[in-house]
Amino acid sequence: MVQDSIRTLRARGHRATRPRRLVLEVLDEVDRPVSPYDIQGILLGRGKYLNHVTIYRVLDLLCSLNLAHKMLSSGGFIKCSLDAVQGCHRFLVCQHCGAIREFADEELCHEENEFARNLGFHTEHHLSEFCGLCSRCYNSWLRGAESETGDK
Ligand SMILES: [Zn+2]
Numbered sequence: 001m002v003q004d005s006i007r008t009l010r011a012r013g014h015r016a017t018r019p020r021r022l023v024l025e026v027l028d029e030v031d032r033p034v035s036p037y038d039i040q041g042i043l044l045g046r047g048k049y050l051n052h053v054t055i056y057r058v059l060d061l062l063c064s065l066n067l068a069h070k071m072l073s074s075g076g077f078i079k080c081s082l083d084a085v086q087g088c089h090r091f092l093v094c095q096h097c098g099a100i101r102e103f104a105d106e107e108l109c110h111e112e113n114e115f116a117r118n119l120g121f122h123t124e125h126h127l128s129e130f131c132g133l134c135s136r137c138y139n140s141w142l143r144g145a146e147s148e149t150g151d152k
């Protein structure tokens with residue numbers, strides 16, 4: 001909900017300005033990653049205008065607060081589905097249907113930090129996306145593979 005995002009924004013010391021509300025509204029409604037230009041276009045369709053520099057700034061802020069995320073694979077932005085909890089948010093991205101599932105796993109972060117520490121590296125944040133098939137697409141792929149072998 002946009003109201004939840006606005007509450008988080010305020011709780012972390014930021015005002016809910018008009019551009020921030022508008023961008024949050026768009027992110028709340030779309031079901032796929034969107035670019036700043038997509039956001040601008042959607043708003044224009046509603047007779048509302050924000051220049052793209054403003055949209056970039058708003059997205060930067062939202063991402064820094066975990067309210068939104070920039071996808072590594074597509075470069076598009078999505079609303080956080082984990083209530084902007086602190087920590088590293090990661091994604092499972094289905095390459096067939098585009099479904100995105102978000103998760104956060106502290107244990108995984110610790111393991112990766114340890115791995116990096118052994119390489120003499122101090123980690124502050126992880127960005128990661130898993131590319132593959134969601135359970136639905138994987139299952140239908142399995143069924144397809146079975147029926148293909150059955151035909152022979
Ligand atoms: Zn998130």
Ligand SMILES: [Zn+2]
Pocket residue numbers: 094095096097098099133134135136137138
């Ligand atoms: Zn899928």
